[in-house]
Amino acid sequence: MKLKESKTFLNLAKSFAGECQAMTRYRFLEYGLRKEGYKCLAEIVDNVAYNEFTHARMFYTKIQSADNAVTDNIDICSGYPFKQKWDITENLRLAAEDETNETERIYAEYEATAREEGFGDVAELYKNIRQVENCHRLLFEDLYNQMKRGTLYSKSVKQKWKCSACGYEEENKEAFAVCPLCGEKQGSVMLKLND
Secondary structure (H helix, E strand, C coil), X not given: CCHHHCHHHHHHHHHHHHHHHHHHHHHHHHHHHHHCCCHHHHHHXXXXXXXXXXXXXXXXXXXXXXXXXXXXXXXCCXXXXXCCCCCHHHHHHHHHHHHHHHXXXXXXHHHHHHHHCCCHHHHHHHHHHHHHHHHHHHHHHHHHHHHHHCCCCEEEEEEEEEECCCCCEEEEEEXXXXXXXXXXXXXXXXXXXXX
């Protein structure tokens, strides 16, 4: 079977569109975080958005290499989430939910289809991306839980807090509200994940 004649080919196109949308949703989240002063948290989300860009690029590359033929247009019909609002904490929860759906349902199905149709390289691509998306889920769950509990910048034991702008470090249970060295606000303090 040729890739362009397979269900896997359409799944690649759906995946490309989904990754592009996820990247844009995370850019919205990053924008909101920066606007609220969460500079270091925004940089973490920016990295996830770049991961989604790379996933889209990988799917696009598979589509473009299909049977060495030109692909002008691919009609796809698929559902994509539009749940996020301008609430940072809730958007972190929704991001984790979306990653779970992608990892456990959609990409697992697409991986199985690719294997059934004899496209082992595409199946491996889905398997590897599922692993990364699961890491995204865990990250978003961790950030959501810390935001909800108010432990993003407050821990039960002393730890080292570091300003991302100037490198100043201080050991305390809570991150400094304003960096004593450069005056950056708390949102520039590097975060401790997996609280």
